[in-house]
Amino acid sequence: MAGTLAVDLGGSGSRARWTSTAGPQRTATGGGLRVSGAGLVAVPLVTALIDDLGLDAGDVDGACVGLSGLLTLGDGAHAIADAVRERLGAVPTVVASDAVTSTVGALGGEPGAVVLAGTGCTALGTDLADTWHKVDGWGHVLGDAGSGSWIGARGLTAAFEQHDGRRTDAADLLAAARSRFGEPEALTREIYTREDRAGLLASFAADVLDLARDGDAVAGDVVGAAAREQARSLAAALLPPVPPRASYTGGIFGAGEILTVPLAAELARLRPDVVLEAPLGGALDGAELLALRAVAGTLASHPPLLTVVAGPA
Template sequence: MTPGGETRRDAPGPSVVLAVDSGGSGLRAVLAAHGTGYRPASGAGTAAGREGLTAAAPIALSDPLTSGEPVRTGPRGISAAHLLEQLLPMARRLMDDAGAVRLGAVAVGAAGLATLGDELREELPAALERELGVRRLALVADAVTAYTGALGPRAGAVIAAGTGMIAIGTDLTSWRRADGWGHLLGDCGGGAWIGRAGLEAALRAFDGRQGGSPELLAGAEEVFGPMPELPGRLYPRTDRPAVLASFAPQVAARAGSDPVAADILRTAARHMAESAAAACPPDGEPLLALTGGLFRMGEPLLAPLREELAARVPHARLVPAAGDPLDGALRIAVALADGRLTLPQDDRMLSVVAEKPYPEIDALNSA
């Protein structure tokens, strides 16, 4: 406390970590305890627990705060100013509610960081140190937070599929990624890919071309109206990937009765399995998890995917994802604060910025 009774940001007091998940649906932020802030996995301490799927996870101190507005992208990539405009009020509110005066570390997971993150890497460390007193910061690609939320610090691979699709893996010495190139160049098997393939089959049926699906045509007209109007409804949109992905559940709903829809999902599963095979460590028995909203489509997609994975990555063990990307950012923030971050670092996928006096982080960066 100062003589006037005000709390100093650099005063001793409860230390917490801040985790951030910035993606296509907005920005989420949450605080967690560190040091002693852990809960055991279900069955921990038993043989089943030791073989279980959930590593020790940080305990969030409250529900996440959510902005609901995606962070903008400008000429220099992801906008640091727009991210800070949303994040700083959320961080201060979370800290005030928790009675916390110090941030032991911050982990910011951001969609597009690997290719569009130059501005964040240049501006965020100094801004967060100035505004919140942050001395330990991890900037993390959303694929890495998805991986860490699903598997924790273990060797393996994760298929992250929603509107897009990426596979990421690690042997704990380096990261391997496959696809994730966006809906124009890749994301093969993701929601936008499935939706686009379904709409193409609908248009083939409308034209009378081979390979069309009358069932998908009926579904497309139900969702989008008359087919001649579809290009005008789709092409001017800035959120075309999301619009395409919105049709993916229609494809899944018809896969049981329509061989064209079933074949689209089988092909999507093959693409995902190919990416998983490229990203997965080749040796041992790595873990493999699925994460992302696309898998809520259930068995029409999961059944062919299990078959494709068994054929293409037979040495991997398929396990349930333990958590989501925000959980992954929490794990990274806590490990960074406690000086035990073991995930491999990479300039674009997972980079740590630490100011003195944190010599153990300097040693970690130079390892």
């Protein structure tokens, strides 16, 4: 066996890993996905990562590229697969949503459901065969309940209400907002004119989580509400034939028990038969497992979340 290529593309950066029994593991990092008039541009990132890893035809038996924003991707799943195969030969190649790679990684390649929370939030339940049930992930305007942008927006709403005099219990949130962004009047102009407003809102989630951890009641209410929304998404993703197994992944969970404890409690209330487990791995681990299954011929396409391009007949 030559090796497997696992790639994870995100808005803030990209990562790749080549794993083989024939030599030491290789890793590479690169820039983030950018948006053009036609959508997200992924192909140049993938080819640059392959070059940085020093891979050629014959070095890879199978590959998987996971990326955010797949449903609105400009380059398209087949364009990404073609770019991989042009560099590495006609190897089995998977192009998947990062929801899929993260779910597979968190559950160690077993079926179940995972909630993914970073700037955005989605949940995915799967039997790894015919069912790939996605919940939320509708963006910070229409959804992403429980995400970093959701937490940040609600923290800022409370801060602005304190600034206006509509409430008197959010002074610490207002002080944190001023420390990070300046006066509220300036922040509103910045939020409504920026393309990356979701990321800007999500940056305030760190302050909300810190205040909640320090015992601030208003911040604690926001974080508790976020955990309940995450649990609702997980419960909705756990439709039969998805087994009652659940986990979580994403940057927002770096906050630790301030989120995971209320998440587990709410999930237990909604689905007493489900136990919330700590994640076993991340998106790159999931991509590697999917690449191996594509090589073995045991992975079927489920567009647009998961596209498998087989090797030569």
